[in-house]
Amino acid sequence: MGEQNWTVLVPVKRLDVAKSRLRGTLDDVPHQALALALAQDTVAAARACPQVAAVLVLTDDAEATEALSALGAQVHADPPGGGLNETFTLGGSLVTDGPVAALTADLPALRPLELAAALRAAADGPAGVRRFVTDTPGTGTVLLTAPEGVPLEPRFGEDSATAHAESGAVALAGPWPTLRRDVDVPADLAAAAVLGLGRHTAALARRLAPVRAVDH
Ligand SMILES: Nc1nc2c(ncn2[C@@H]2O[C@H](COP(=O)(O)OP(=O)(O)OP(=O)(O)O)[C@@H](O)[C@H]2O)c(=O)[nH]1
Numbered sequence: 001m002g003e004q005n006w007t008v009l010v011p012v013k014r015l016d017v018a019k020s021r022l023r024g025t026l027d028d029v030p031h032q033a034l035a036l037a038l039a040q041d042t043v044a045a046a047r048a049c050p051q052v053a054a055v056l057v058l059t060d061d062a063e064a065t066e067a068l069s070a071l072g073a074q075v076h077a078d079p080p081g082g083g084l085n086e087t088f089t090l091g092g093s094l095v096t097d098g099p100v101a102a103l104t105a106d107l108p109a110l111r112p113l114e115l116a117a118a119l120r121a122a123a124d125g126p127a128g129v130r131r132f133v134t135d136t137p138g139t140g141t142v143l144l145t146a147p148e149g150v151p152l153e154p155r156f157g158e159d160s161a162t163a164h165a166e167s168g169a170v171a172l173a174g175p176w177p178t179l180r181r182d183v184d185v186p187a188d189l190a191a192a193a194v195l196g197l198g199r200h201t202a203a204l205a206r207r208l209a210p211v212r213a214v215d216h
């Protein structure tokens, strides 16, 4: 099964500005509630993953801090000036032992056992090598891992799959559809609903069909 020694970093932008491409996706649902629900389901799945010792949320948002702490995450503020890669780098520097995984907070269908399989594959790879998992389209990144003592060196952003490969990280090849299913635009939410949404997002998305709530 692999050791329970991973720290998973989950960055959550201030909810009023996060996930702007999803604004207005669900009628009558405040945007911040949707952005938070995506993060809650991501964090709940990571917490339920057998390999994960700790989930460290990085955020400057007070509401996200309260809600994600309630799910058992530790929380630390963004570095001054924020920025996704700067925030992941700060998070990685706070981890004193064990391997580190950087996970985006927009994975509402994520199943703990798929994350477990990806972390096991990362741990079984060649020593000292950073690994990553691309998103469903194959251009972005949902997960970047670094063994203990190896800096994360995150290259998230546009075309991050290429950027991570060029930086020496090696792509992991498993199927893991719920891990790869990030939600950036409205059609992604419908695709995630087909896989089965976590309970926080499902509660907001009842009119998307078919919606299945998944209890982690
Ligand atoms: N803490 C923190 N998280 C960030 C920051 N920028 C992006 N994120 C998070 O990183 C993840 C992936 O980022 P994107 O999908 O590009 O999210 P986004 O910038 O909120 O979305 P768009 O506005 O639609 O581009 C999401 O979970 C964001 O909440 C940042 O500066 N600080």
Ligand SMILES: C=C(OP(=O)(O)O)C(=O)O
Pocket (backbone or CB within 6 Å): 084, 104, 106, 135, 139, 140, 141, 142, 155, 156, 157, 158, 160, 161, 182, 184
């Ligand atoms: C931050 C990223 O992108 P997205 O906008 O797909 O979450 C990424 O894929 O590196």
